[in-house]
Amino acid sequence: MNIVLPEESQQDASSAEETSLLVIILDSNPGQKMLRESPHVLTHCVDSVIVFANTHLMQKVQNKLAIMACHSKSSQFIYPDQGKHGDIRQVDGQYEAFTAVEKITKKNLAKVLTSDGSAVITESLLAGAIAMALCYIARLQRTKPPGAKLNCRILVVTGSSCSTSQYMNYMNVFFTAQKQNVVIDVCALDQHLNLLQQGCDITNGLYLKVPQLQGLLQYMMWVFLPEPPIREKLVLPPPLKVDYRAACFCHRQLIDIGYVCSVCLSIFCKFSPICTTCHTVFKMPALPAVKPKKRKKM
Amino acid sequence: MADEDNPKEYRWETGYEKTWEAIKEDDDGFLQASVDDIVQRAKRKRQTLKHGSQKLGMMRHLYLLLDCSESMASQDLKPTRLICTLKLLEMFFDEFFDQNPISQIGIILMQNKRAERVSDLTGNCRKHTKVLGNLGKTNLSGEPSLQNGLEMALSSLKLLPSHASREILVIMGSLTTCDPGDITLTIDSLKSEGVRCSVIGLAAEVRVCRQLADQTNGIYNVILDDSHYKDLLFQQVNPPPAAVCLEASLIKMGFPHQPNNEGSEEPLTMCMCHVDSVDEGSKLTTGGYYCSQCFSKYCELPVECRVCGLTLVSAPHLARSYHHLFPAANYMEVDYSSQTNVCFSCQKPFGEGDKQVYNCPNCKKYFCLDCDIFVHETLHICPGCSTNPLTFQIAVTH
Ligand SMILES: [Zn+2]
Ligand SMILES: [Zn+2]
Ligand SMILES: [Zn+2]
Ligand SMILES: [Zn+2]
Ligand SMILES: [Zn+2]
Numbered sequence: 101m102n103i104v105l106p107e108e109s110q111q112d113a114s115s116a117e118e119t120s121l122l123v124i125i126l127d128s129n130p131g132q133k134m135l136r137e138s139p140h141v142l143t144h145c146v147d148s149v150i151v152f153a154n155t156h157l158m159q160k161v162q163n164k165l166a167i168m169a170c171h172s173k174s175s176q177f178i179y180p181d182q183g184k185h186g187d188i189r190q191v192d193g194q195y196e197a198f199t200a201v202e203k204i205t206k207k208n209l210a211k212v213l214t215s216d217g218s219a220v221i222t223e224s225l226l227a228g229a230i231a232m233a234l235c236y237i238a239r240l241q242r243t244k245p246p247g248a249k250l251n252c253r254i255l256v257v258t259g260s261s262c263s264t265s266q267y268m269n270y271m272n273v274f275f276t277a278q279k280q281n282v283v284i285d286v287c288a289l290d291q292h293l294n295l296l297q298q299g300c301d302i303t304n305g306l307y308l309k310v311p312q313l314q315g316l317l318q319y320m321m322w323v324f325l326p327e328p329p330i331r332e333k334l335v336l337p338p339p340l341k342v343d344y345r346a347a348c349f350c351h352r353q354l355i356d357i358g359y360v361c362s363v364c365l366s367i368f369c370k371f372s373p374i375c376t377t378c379h380t381v382f383k384m385p386a387l388p389a390v391k392p393k394k395r396k397k398m
Numbered sequence: 399m400a401d402e403d404n405p406k407e408y409r410w411e412t413g414y415e416k417t418w419e420a421i422k423e424d425d426d427g428f429l430q431a432s433v434d435d436i437v438q439r440a441k442r443k444r445q446t447l448k449h450g451s452q453k454l455g456m457m458r459h460l461y462l463l464l465d466c467s468e469s470m471a472s473q474d475l476k477p478t479r480l481i482c483t484l485k486l487l488e489m490f491f492d493e494f495f496d497q498n499p500i501s502q503i504g505i506i507l508m509q510n511k512r513a514e515r516v517s518d519l520t521g522n523c524r525k526h527t528k529v530l531g532n533l534g535k536t537n538l539s540g541e542p543s544l545q546n547g548l549e550m551a552l553s554s555l556k557l558l559p560s561h562a563s564r565e566i567l568v569i570m571g572s573l574t575t576c577d578p579g580d581i582t583l584t585i586d587s588l589k590s591e592g593v594r595c596s597v598i599g600l601a602a603e604v605r606v607c608r609q610l611a612d613q614t615n616g617i618y619n620v621i622l623d624d625s626h627y628k629d630l631l632f633q634q635v636n637p638p639p640a641a642v643c644l645e646a647s648l649i650k651m652g653f654p655h656q657p658n659n660e661g662s663e664e665p666l667t668m669c670m671c672h673v674d675s676v677d678e679g680s681k682l683t684t685g686g687y688y689c690s691q692c693f694s695k696y697c698e699l700p701v702e703c704r705v706c707g708l709t710l711v712s713a714p715h716l717a718r719s720y721h722h723l724f725p726a727a728n729y730m731e732v733d734y735s736s737q738t739n740v741c742f743s744c745q746k747p748f749g750e751g752d753k754q755v756y757n758c759p760n761c762k763k764y765f766c767l768d769c770d771i772f773v774h775e776t777l778h779i780c781p782g783c784s785t786n787p788l789t790f791q792i793a794v795t796h
Contacts, residue, residue: 175785177745221787228784235743235781238772265791268724271717272779279776298714346653346713356655356690357708359648362457362561363640364723365500365716371648378723380646 118249120327121164121240122156123233124149127258128169128212131222134259134290141259141313145289148317149257150205153179154198155325166236167205168229169212170258172221175229177236178208224260226296227269230284234276241280253283253305255324259290264352267295274299283328287320289313294343301342304328308337349377442771454637454722455563455644458501459519460494461551462487462567466509466533467542469571469601475624479571479600480538482624484530490631491530495523497635497722499715500700504554505529506547510540511576513547519554521700544568544606545577548584548595555593560645566616567634568597573604581606585613592641598630615641637722652690652710654699670694670704721778729756729770741766743773743781758782761789 126149128142129135135142149167157163167179181204237252244250254277277284277299286296288309300307308323310316326334345354348369359368364378374381466480475482494503503526505517517529548566555564566588575581588595588610596616597607603620611618615638621627669686686695692706700711734755740747741755742763748755756770757763763782765773773780783789 170785173787182740182745182747223787225785225787225790227779228781228786228790231777231779231781231784232743234777235741235769235772236745238776239744239746239768242768266784268717268720269779269784269790271714272721272777274714275718276777302714343655344653344712344714345655346716355653357650357652360651360716361646362649363454363646365456365719367651367713367716368648375646375648382647383645 117247118251119162119164119244120156120160121166121237121250121252122153123166123168123236123252123254124153125168125170125175125226125229125233125254125256125258126209127224127226127256127260128209129172129221129224129260130213131172131220132224132258132260132290133222136220144313145257145316146206146209148320150202151317152320152325153205154201155321157197157201159325164240165201166233167201168233169209170224170226170229171212171215172224175225175232176208176212177232178212179205181208222260223263223265224258225266226256226258226260227266227273230254230256230273230277230299231269234273234280234282237282238280251327252281253285253328255285255287256296257287257289258293258296259288260293261291262293262295264295264347267347270295270299274302277303285324287316287324289316297340298342298344301339306331306336307340442767455565455640456498456500456637456719456722457561457649458498458563458565458637459504459555459558460501460565460567460634461504461506461519461555462569463506463508463513463544463547463551464533464569465542465571465600466507466536466538467540467572468538469542469573471538472571472601475600475627480536481534482627483569483600484533486624486628486631488527488530489628490635491523491526493632493635495521497719498637499718500709500711504551506550507533507536508542508544508547509536509538511543511546513543513550515550515554521702541574541576542570542572543577544570544575544610545579545581545584548581548588548610552584552588552591552593556591559647561647561649563638563640563644564591564593565638566593566595568595568607568610569600570597570604570607571600573601575604575606582609585610589613592644594638594641596634598627600627637719650708652703652708653713654687654690654696654710667695669697724778726773726778726780726783727759728774729758729765731755732757738764741769743769761786 126146130139153165153167157165165179166177168175169178179201233254241250241252274284282303283305284299284303285305286293286300286307288296288307292309297307299305306323308319310319323336343354345356346358346367347353348355348358349366350368350370353369355367355369359371360366361368361375361378361380363380364375366375366377464483470478470480470483472479491503495501500521502519502521504515504519505526507514507516516533517526547568551566558564593614594616595610595614597611597618599607599618599620601620608618610616617633619630621630667686686697687699687710688695689703689706689708689710691708692703694703694705696710700709700715702709731754734748734752737755738748742765744766746766746768748766752766754767756765756767758765758780761780761782
């Protein structure tokens with residue numbers, strides 16, 4: 101359903117003005133199953149993400165980076181931030197920019213983690229975080245110097261499960277990303293994510309369920325580091341078939357045959373006389389092959 | 399049409415209405431910033447006029463009545479009216495089927511006082527694109543007959559089930575129509591059948607077109623130039639409010655999925671869609687979509703099963719049009735007085751240049767003008783609401 105023509109190979113002359121922006125969305129919600137069972141896993145993930153992010157920056161001087169934390173009650177950008185960081189100096193001969201990514205990310209993430217410690221919310225609002233990332237990308241596209249080319253992608257790193265309560269939000273961000281030529285990659289750490297997998301398929305991104313968390317960094321380097329145009333030439337995990345069945349609005353179950361409201365296109369698994377979404381009252385289904393006899397006027 | 403993305407071409411955004419009075423020099427004596435501002439504000443204004451939750455006709459059946467008379471050879475649109483029209487229609491069809499996934503279009507030509515149906519009602523976008531490709535070589539001759547065209551469309555729309563939304567879009571280059579009878583009678587029957595007729599005029603206002611659109615709740619406009627033409631055409635992409643006589647019903651549909659049989663080789667099968675096509679016959683292939691009711695195979699969705707008549711769609715097809723029904727809440731324009739340092743979603747720092755910021759009534763976050771437009775035109779969900787557990791589902795339950 102989504103045919104995107106392969107980028108013509110213009111790597112030679114124009115490559116100087118080409119910039120790659122990578123927005124990483126890190127699910128830091130302490131309510132996700134993986135972190136409830138072993139909270140220390142987050143440190144490992146953050147370290148892997150930072151090394152991965154720096155490798156992206158290292159590939160080309162022009163490459164750009166943003167990191168977001170998707171937390172239980174809000175999502176926010178943790179790198180770059182609005183603050184001034186004159187105090188970050190070289191450590192052990194490490195390039196300052198890399199040190200900055202690590203310091204700023206960890207500092208802001210710590211702020212996020214300590215900000216709300218109350219009730220556990222198990223659902224991570226990833227669709228909203230992607231919506232923010234798309235607004236951010238749209239701004240950079242608007243303000244880039246004329247003639248420059250900015251290739252954008254979003255990488256979601258999460259151990260949450262997929263929730264159908266965000267279905268509409270997910271679909272809106274996927275279609276927007278598709279329109280804006282933003283690739284969505286998903287790195288699932290814990291559970292299979294059917295909805296996000298659909299997003300990868302719609303936007304030509306890659307979906308990977310990491311088999312072993314210890315190897316996270318290696319998997320990320322192998323699968324997600326190459327730019328989308330280069331990926332065609334690499335040996336990557338074979339694409340899985342995506343299940344595009346509908347979930348009914350009434351029970352959130354996947355169905356093969358359903359009933360669709362002609363006014364609002366809501367999907368139901370059984371016939372009901374009234375649409376619960378738009379409150380339209382339906383006429384009863386016509387009985388097949390029995391034509392109503394015309395009543396003669398008395 | 400080379401530089402479509404150039405915002406400066408949007409002169410029509412404000413409809414040429416005394417825009418010069420609104421143009422002021424900015425502090426440095428430049429005009430451009432204020433022109434951009436007018437364009438942005440016009441977009442915002444149009445957006446705030448849209449309301450959610452009204453009943454729309456989502457299952458659209460639209461006949462396109464295309465004038466192919468001599469008048470379409472005129473070169474006031476480049477290279478000719480017809481070629482320009484066909485180019486715009488190609489884009490229009492793509493966008494139309496993208497936003498109206500289970501709708502259908504048919505095409506009728508008007509020339510030599512006759513109407514000719516070149517394409518039956520179908521939801522297959524590629525069929526239409528093919529027809530359009532051939533239309534470029536049509537002989538443009540004689541006068542159009544609006545009445546004959548309307549009658550032909552009506553006779554086909556009449557047969558549709560009562561939940562189908564019926565529409566006619568007329569593209570009229572000629573200033574005259576040569577009709578066999580009284581066209582007001584035709585307009586009356588269109589009205590009583592609930593057919594909404596819109597007209598785009600390429601030359602000047604014609605009284606009978608105005609009458610047709612007014613009587614049937616359609617829109618009548620005459621184009622100013624080619625970008626205005628595109629805008630008028632693309633207004634037709636949004637589903638219209640449901641006609642009063644439109645009945646609602648629940649329609650049975652199938653959601654085929656490809657069976658995931660790992661390991662075993664998928665069998666080679668024939669598809670039903672190419673079975674009787676002459677130029678590209680049915681081949682044995684793997685993959686495809688199987689009807690959930692009778693297991694006939696199709697290459698593409700959406701499609702109506704040829705065997706059992708079930709409409710087959712995929713869930714994202716339907717989801718593409720949900721934003722028409724559940725739009726993001728309109729933001730309120732408020733004066734900027736350091737409520738926040740940055741735009742919530744795009745992180746743009748607010749400064750002295752920002753006299754107004756935009757506030758979401760549900761999540762109370764502040765946004766910049768660009769984000770306001772992007773959210774309501776493209777994204778259709780509020781980034782503030784959708785990142786907050788208390789508000790992320792608000793659109794669904796209103
Ligand atoms: Zn159900
Ligand atoms: Zn409904
Ligand atoms: Zn069937
Ligand atoms: Zn903004
Ligand atoms: Zn909001």
